[in-house]
Amino acid sequence: MxxxxxxxxxxxxxxxxxxxxxxxxxxxxxxxxxxxxxxxxxxxxxxxxxxxxxxxxxxxxxxxxxxxxxxxxxxxxxxxxSDGKPDLESLDAASFPGGLLELAKRNDRVPGLISLYAVLSAESTTVDHPGADYFRERAERTRSAFRQGFQSMADEGLLAAGVDAEDAATSTFALWDGIQIHWLIDPASVSVTDALRRHLRLITTVEI
CATH class of the missing domain: 1.10.10.60 (Homeodomain-like)
Structure with a gap:
């Protein structure tokens, strides 16, 4: 032994x-x-x-x-x-806009994280930035999730006349990113959730 x-x-x-x-x-x-x-x-x-x-x-x-x-x-x-984050890909077509608004409300509670992503995502477009791949992949995942959600809405006839899934995904992503910058600058005057809700009411036929 x-x-x-x-x-x-x-x-x-x-x-x-x-x-x-x-x-x-x-x-x-x-x-x-x-x-x-x-x-x-x-x-x-x-x-x-x-x-x-x-x-x-x-x-x-x-x-x-x-x-x-x-x-x-x-x-x-x-x-x-990712903890407590709405799973957009699991939502049915009619619930997708509501899921986006829930995500926006959740982001309101983590301004530091939103500031981090806003600062670094913009900076990542500069030459040889080490975060370039990360933010490119993150943007691609976000666009894909939005495109999938809006396509399910299109298939159910829930998008406004003249709006297709690609346009809806691109415009929503662009507005969201932009309005978050304004919110970080002047949170007392800007509401990301309200701006997003108004946008979704224009491009969908769902009551939100």
């Missing part, structure tokens, strides 16, 4: 792993705040480190590079943002 087996209930040495996970969470949260306020290019590792009282080299130890940190932060926010 080489020794007695470890009892099933023996405590495991998880301290270092917990500390590593906690530190990564602190860095990701700090990166979110800095990138939402300043964008990727202007937001520095020094700014991120200063928010949680660490050296920038600690960030590189955990993530390897500023570009890798950005991607990790975006993946983290996407995963956490």
């Amino acid at each position: 080489t020794g007695s087996p470890t009892p099933p209930d023996a405590p495991r040495k998880r301290g270092p792993y917990r500390k590593t996970d906690a530190r990564r969470r602190e860095i990701l949260d700090a990166a979110f705040e800095v990138f939402a306020a300043a964008g990727f290019r202007a937001g520095s590792l020094k700014d991120i480190a200063a928010r949680i009282g660490i050296d920038p080299s600690t960030i590189l130890h955990h993530f390897g590079s500023k570009e890798a940190l950005l991607r990790a932060m975006l993946d983290d926010k996407q995963a956490r943002d």
